[in-house]
Amino acid sequence: MASAEEVAKAAERRDVRDRWLLSAPALLVILLAATGPLLIVLVYSFLTPGAYGDVKWQFSPDAWISVFMERDIFDDTLSVAVAHVTIFWRSIKLAVVTTLATLALGFPTAYFMATRSEKTRDLWLFLITIPFWTNLLIRTFAVLQIIRNEGIINTILLKLGIISAPIQILYTDTAILIGMAYVYLPLMVLPIYASMEKLDFRLVEAGYDLYATRFKVLRKIIFPLVKPGVIAGSILVFIPALGAYVTPVVLGGGKNMMLSNLIELQFGQGRNWPLGSALSITVMVIVMLALLAYVRNAGRSGVRHG
Amino acid sequence: MASNFSIKHQPGFTAIAATCFVVLYLPIIVLVAYAFNAASSTSEWGGFSLRWFQSAYQNTQVIDATLRSFQIGAIAAVLSTIFATMAALATTRTAPYPGLTFKYAAINQPLMVPEIVTGVALLIFFSRIKIFTGYSGLGYLIAAHTAFCIPFAYLPIRARLENMDLTLERAAADLYATPWKTFRRITLPLLWPGILAGLMLAFVISLDDVVITEFVKSGGQDTLPTYMLGQIRRGVTPEINAISTAFLLLSVAIVTLFFFVSRKRD
Amino acid sequence: MNWKTMATAMGLALLASTGLARAEGVLNIYNWGNYTSPDVIKKFEDKYKIKVSITDYDSNDTALAKVRQGGTGFDIAVPSQTYVPIWIKEGLLLETDPGKMENFKNVAPEWANPEFDPGRKYSVPWAWGTIGVVVNTDAYKGPADTWGIVFNTPDELKGKVNVVPEMNDVIFAAIKYVGGQQCTDDKAVLKKVRDLLVAAKPNWIAMEYNTIEKMGAGDFKATSDWNGSALRQRLANAAIHYNYPKEGFGLWSDNVVVLKEAKNVENAKLFQNFIMDPENAAGLSAFHRYANAITGSDKYMPADMKDAPEVVIPADAKPKGEFQKMCAPETQELYTKIWTELQK
Numbered sequence: 026m027a028s029a030e031e032v033a034k035a036a037e038r039r040d041v042r043d044r045w046l047l048s049a050p051a052l053l054v055i056l057l058a059a060t061g062p063l064l065i066v067l068v069y070s071f072l073t074p075g076a077y078g079d080v081k082w083q084f085s086p087d088a089w090i091s092v093f094m095e096r097d098i099f100d101d102t103l104s105v106a107v108a109h110v111t112i113f114w115r116s117i118k119l120a121v122v123t124t125l126a127t128l129a130l131g132f133p134t135a136y137f138m139a140t141r142s143e144k145t146r147d148l149w150l151f152l153i154t155i156p157f158w159t160n161l162l163i164r165t166f167a168v169l170q171i172i173r174n175e176g177i178i179n180t181i182l183l184k185l186g187i188i189s190a191p192i193q194i195l196y197t198d199t200a201i202l203i204g205m206a207y208v209y210l211p212l213m214v215l216p217i218y219a220s221m222e223k224l225d226f227r228l229v230e231a232g233y234d235l236y237a238t239r240f241k242v243l244r245k246i247i248f249p250l251v252k253p254g255v256i257a258g259s260i261l262v263f264i265p266a267l268g269a270y271v272t273p274v275v276l277g278g279g280k281n282m283m284l285s286n287l288i289e290l291q292f293g294q295g296r297n298w299p300l301g302s303a304l305s306i307t308v309m310v311i312v313m314l315a316l317l318a319y320v321r322n323a324g325r326s327g328v329r330h331g
Numbered sequence: 332m333a334s335n336f337s338i339k340h341q342p343g344f345t346a347i348a349a350t351c352f353v354v355l356y357l358p359i360i361v362l363v364a365y366a367f368n369a370a371s372s373t374s375e376w377g378g379f380s381l382r383w384f385q386s387a388y389q390n391t392q393v394i395d396a397t398l399r400s401f402q403i404g405a406i407a408a409v410l411s412t413i414f415a416t417m418a419a420l421a422t423t424r425t426a427p428y429p430g431l432t433f434k435y436a437a438i439n440q441p442l443m444v445p446e447i448v449t450g451v452a453l454l455i456f457f458s459r460i461k462i463f464t465g466y467s468g469l470g471y472l473i474a475a476h477t478a479f480c481i482p483f484a485y486l487p488i489r490a491r492l493e494n495m496d497l498t499l500e501r502a503a504a505d506l507y508a509t510p511w512k513t514f515r516r517i518t519l520p521l522l523w524p525g526i527l528a529g530l531m532l533a534f535v536i537s538l539d540d541v542v543i544t545e546f547v548k549s550g551g552q553d554t555l556p557t558y559m560l561g562q563i564r565r566g567v568t569p570e571i572n573a574i575s576t577a578f579l580l581l582s583v584a585i586v587t588l589f590f591f592v593s594r595k596r597d
Numbered sequence: 598m599n600w601k602t603m604a605t606a607m608g609l610a611l612l613a614s615t616g617l618a619r620a621e622g623v624l625n626i627y628n629w630g631n632y633t634s635p636d637v638i639k640k641f642e643d644k645y646k647i648k649v650s651i652t653d654y655d656s657n658d659t660a661l662a663k664v665r666q667g668g669t670g671f672d673i674a675v676p677s678q679t680y681v682p683i684w685i686k687e688g689l690l691l692e693t694d695p696g697k698m699e700n701f702k703n704v705a706p707e708w709a710n711p712e713f714d715p716g717r718k719y720s721v722p723w724a725w726g727t728i729g730v731v732v733n734t735d736a737y738k739g740p741a742d743t744w745g746i747v748f749n750t751p752d753e754l755k756g757k758v759n760v761v762p763e764m765n766d767v768i769f770a771a772i773k774y775v776g777g778q779q780c781t782d783d784k785a786v787l788k789k790v791r792d793l794l795v796a797a798k799p800n801w802i803a804m805e806y807n808t809i810e811k812m813g814a815g816d817f818k819a820t821s822d823w824n825g826s827a828l829r830q831r832l833a834n835a836a837i838h839y840n841y842p843k844e845g846f847g848l849w850s851d852n853v854v855v856l857k858e859a860k861n862v863e864n865a866k867l868f869q870n871f872i873m874d875p876e877n878a879a880g881l882s883a884f885h886r887y888a889n890a891i892t893g894s895d896k897y898m899p900a901d902m903k904d905a906p907e908v909v910i911p912a913d914a915k916p917k918g919e920f921q922k923m924c925a926p927e928t929q930e931l932y933t934k935i936w937t938e939l940q941k
Contacts, residue, residue: 041428048434049419051414051481058478059441062452076926077683078662108941112353125584130351133341137348140339147527151586152352158582159575160400161539162559166567168367175375175814176362194805195443195816200922210355211481211535216606219487220526223494229338244342253493257486260442261532268445270542278803279762282940285445292451293658294764295933296926305448312443314437315535371833375814390635392651454666461668501681550625550670551650561630563606566809566829567884 056176070302078296082224088299092307101273109304113311114286120266121203124213127262128255135254136247138214139221146222150215157211165275169184169195170203172276196278204276205266212265214257221247222255254321284308363579369460377555383573390570394549396558400464400538403554404470406475408484408534414477414520415529423492440487441479448544449479457547467549475547476537483536486531553587624864627664627671629851630655632724634884637908641871647864662857664689671857674867675723677729678713678850679765679923685719691855693866695721700873709888712920714852721869721891724848724881726824727841727910727918728766735836742914744774745900746819748793750800757818759811762804763934766847767794769921771823773845780924782931790933798939812837818896823849825886828907839907841914847921852892 043147070082070088096105139147154162171177174191187199194200224247232242248255270285277283288308291301366384371375415438422434430518441449454473461467462489500523519526541556548557559571598884622645626633630653638649646870652671657680663669665687684690693902695701696717701709714720732741737753743909746750748760749772769779772795777786802817809826810816813833822830827839853872855865868899878889881898888908893902902908910918922931 031501032404033621040425041430044421044425044428045430047334048418048438050689051411051418051485052434052437054410054474054478055437055441055481057351058453058474059444060437060441060448063444063448064458066448067436073928074926077687077923078658093385094352098934099784099791108937113940130347130354133344133347134351136341136344143352146524148590150524150527150531151590153355154535155586158538159359159362159579160541160556160559163362163558163575163907164358165569169364170361171358173814173816175816177357185513195735196579200489207354208539210351210531214488215532216487219525219528220490220494223521224490226338233336233338239341253490254487257490260439261483261486270446274805275807279805280798280803281800282937287937289447290764290933290937292447292662293656295936296658296929297933298451300546301451302448304515305445308445309443315458316443317438317865392635451662454663458663458666458668461670467668467670490796545655546663548652549668550627550652550672553652558630561655564629564655565804565826566807592725 034313064303066305070299070306072299074299077290078294078298085299088297088303091300092303108112112282112287114210115198115281116267117311119198119205120263120269122202123205123209123266124259124263125204127210127213128259130206131210131258132217132255133249135217135221138218139224141229150218153214154211161208162271162275164208165204165272167208171278172200172203195276196280198277198281200278201269201273201274201283204272205269208272209262211264212261213227213325216257216261217251217254218256221251222251259319260316267312268308340376359579362572363371363576365569366576367372368569368572371568374444379523383569385575386568387570387573387577392553393555393570393574394552394557396555397578399469399552400554400556401578403472403476404534404537406473407480407537408530410473410477410528411480411533412484412488412530414479416488416526418481419485419525420493420518421486424495442482443541446540446542449475450543453543454546465583469552471549472544472554474553475543476540478541479540480533480536483534487532488522488525491522491528495521598920603904610884611923615854621753622864624649624669624861624868625661625672626651626653626868627674628655629675631811632675632885634687634881636884637872637877640877640880641868644871645864645867649866665676667858668862669856672861672865673853673855675853678711678852679921681713681720681854681910682923684854685714689857690716690719690864691857691859691865693869695869696796698866698870698872698873703873703875703891703893705890711850713840714873720852720854722871723853723872724825724885724889725848728734728770728821728823728847728849729827730819730839730840730842731812731822731827731830731838732819732840733815733817733834737786741819743922744770744821744842744844747801748774748797748822750797750819754819756802758801758815759803759808759820760801761806761808761823764932765924767821768932768935769847770844773842773894776844776933779806779919780922780928781849782925782928785827787931787935790939792876794935794939804940809833823887826941827885828902828905829881831905831907832901838857841910841917843914843917845917845919848918849921869888875921884907 069080071084071086073083073085075081091106092109093106094103096103096106132212138146138153141149155208174195179191183191199269229242232246237245268285269283270289273283273286288301288304291297291304306308337480366379367379368377368381369382417436418438422431447589457471499517500513503517508516541560542556545560559567623648626649628651633651641647642649657677659801660674660676661683663682664671664674708722710716730741730744730746732746735753736757739751747758763835768790771790772779772781772786775786775789776791779781781787806816808820809824812820813825814832824839827837830837831839853869857861859865863932872881872889875891875893876897878891879894882889882894883899886902927936
């Protein structure tokens with residue numbers, strides 16, 4: 026008996042070892058070309074800004090203090106960094122709304138794709154990705170053409186006499202929202218599609234046999250089953266939206282900064298790399314906390330439904 | 332059967348999906364239309380003309396940049412999808428084991444950092460390597476792109492795997508199939524939609540990247556987005572529309588061709 | 598679609614994207630985007646049998662950051678005059694001594710010995726220009742030779758003004774408008790600047806770079822801008838006028854330098870000399886639409902630039918122009934704070 030136990034243990038050890046080997050390439054690439062170099066950023070956040078960018082190798086907590094507190098340059102009082110809080114809050118808000126918007130559009134679209142005949146599904150998959158074979162900048166410029174005052178929407182509405190003057194969409198938060206929802210939509214559709222494609226419709230049938238309404242079937246059967254896809258999609262949209270750089274500049278008119286613009290300012294014209302580093306780490310921590318909370322929450326309710 | 336009751340139907344979903352596709356393609360149609368614009372601005376219509384195709388064709392800088400984008404995108408997408416698939420197999424359908432949470436965190440980590448930060452960090456790190464080794468080829472860009480594409484490829488693959496149970500694979504193993512054979516014949520076909528979604532995502536994400544590329548690129552390594560970024564200050568010409576249109580048409584043609592070829596074979 | 602067809606498709610994409618063969622001699626130029634005349638480059642390539650590759654940057658700070666870290670593979674860069682002293686001080690540049698080059702005799706006297714590179718030990722002039730106010734006269738007919746268009750916007754232009762978001766340029770203009778000196782760290786002046794900017798912002802429609810198209814199409818009716826950009830706008834719409842603010846306006850110049858880590862030093866020197874030739878300098882101007890600092894280039898200049906009010910500064914405005922300098926780091930920190938508050 027003891028030997029059987031040993032065999033099982035050895036098998037388990039082998040399994041764990043294999044799993045490490047399998048994940049090694051991904052971990053290695055990420056360590057070398059993404060995570061590892063970030064340690065530099067962590068170190069930089071505790072240094073003194075160099076005169077014209079870069080850092081001086083001299084310890085200073087100033088960067089971290091000025092993430093949260095600001096010293097008024099005129100009356101020298103220390104207070105909460107209102108500007109930073111405002112920018113963080115605006116970015117988070119826009120990212121959340123973008124995620125919800127893409128979910129509302131993306132879920133039915135993924136469902137539609139997944140319920141096509143097996144042969145045409147790949148075609149739909151390609152149809153949804155083709156617009157994205159052009160890069161983000163080009164797509165953002167294309168959106169700009171549509172929502173600007175002389176753009177298609179305003180021209181049609183004017184011609185139809187529905188409005189008498191163009192609606193100013195461009196250079197508003199709505200424009201940023203439209204742009205981000207547009208550019209990040211496939212990040213929502215694809216993961217949901219990937220987990221929905223496998224959906225066992227016998228379960229749905231069973232639901233109808235028990236006289237469930239369509240909405241109830243959707244909520245109680247379909248949604249819980251594709252939850253991993255919804256979670257993956259939400260993460261893939263939320264985080265890039267939070268760090269969006271191009272879209273706010275092109276469509277929002279750049280009057281109000283988002284997180285990325287604030288950080289970019291420190292590494293660019295502001296020449297305060299330590300503050301840029303400290304702000305970046307703050308963003309990372311916020312994202313990680315949000316992610317943990319979200320995955321925990323979603324995971325728990327998933328279990329309840331499943 | 333009597334009524335047209337379809338268990339797959341959900342009210343309004345088809346309409347939303349249709350809207351979605353229209354919305355997705357509307358800007359692309361505008362983009363393509365302006366490629367044929369005679370005016371030199373991307374905002375007013377000056378009649379039909381092929382001049383921007385001609386001028387894009389003669390602009391080696393923009394053509395090189397576009398080709399480079401596709402090259403990096405294709406290599407990074409394939410590599411990251413392979414690595415992500417392996418990692419997904421290693422991190423799903425298992426009892427928790429030491430290091431599992433670490434792996435989740437590590438694989439998703441590139442997602443959590445604003446691009447500019449990774450860009451600056453990689454600039455500092457890769458510069459040292461460039462000076463040390465004297466190599467400044469495309470390898471750095473490919474490595475960077477592969478790294479940030481991995482989580483994008485990983486998530487849909489993992490989502491797909493989590494919905495697959497182990498019954499079939501166990502059955503295959505019981506029939507003495509080698510692990511590789513089981514993977515090829517059972518797991519891979521079942522996992523395929525997830526892999527395809529991951530590959531597409533990774534490719535698209537790589538094509539989109541501006542900021543990291545801007546910081547990592549060496550001499551002569553502009554991609555289309557970094558080329559455009561350099562142009563924004565001084566006005567973007569419809570050349571960009573023309574070259575994008577050409578590549579869109581090319582990719583659509585290739586995809587369509589393969590789609591019909593593979594259908595016929597089935 | 599199965600994995601084989603996918604692989605073939607990917608293979609085809611790769612095949613289509615294999616790089617071009619390299620010529621014997623090469624030169625790697627790192628320059629602002631859309632700034633380098635392909636015709637002049639072609640001429641240089643043909644004359645010296647050198648293959649030129651151009652890589653773009655979009656800001657002085659990115660260029661400085663990258664070159665400072667090293668290993669970039671660039672031979673030549675084109676920093677603005679405010680940054681040239683930093684590049685020199687940080688030891689990033691090779692002393693090529695353009696002052697002794699054959700074509701240096703063509704450099705206009707006022708550009709031959711600039712403050713940012715005394716004796717032209719490192720740099721060769723590429724382009725220079727001004728930063729002023731552009732107004733569409735269809736929308737506003739009043740006097741426009743003032744930063745007041747931006748900072749104290751007349752009613753006709755409210756909600757139609759754009760500001761190009763170059764932090765240092767905007768702060769420079771605002772300081773001039775309230776009557777201060779550039780790079781000032783006088784708190785009383787800066788408080789005025791901050792209040793002015795914050796109060797002015799609601800009248801702006803945007804803060805972005807893409808002015809050529811937006812002014813031409815009418816999204817903007819006025820903007821702060823560079824002169825060459827204004828020239829392009831006027832050529833698209835004759836109602837657009839460039840104005841030199843009477844409170845004082847900034848002068849800038851971009852300069853060709855050779856990097857210390859350059860691998861193709863001789864080719865880079867050839868290029869520095871090449872662009873000081875009047876005909877070539879005019880060729881560059883014809884593309885980027887800014888003035889050059891080469892005497893004798895006038896006769897090769899395109900007709901629409903020769904007497905263009907954007908390029909030739911009128912005599913009465915000339916004394917108001919002032920070369921922008923790099924401010925002290927502590928001052929820069931104050932400006933960043935004001936800027937953050939403005940854009941929060």
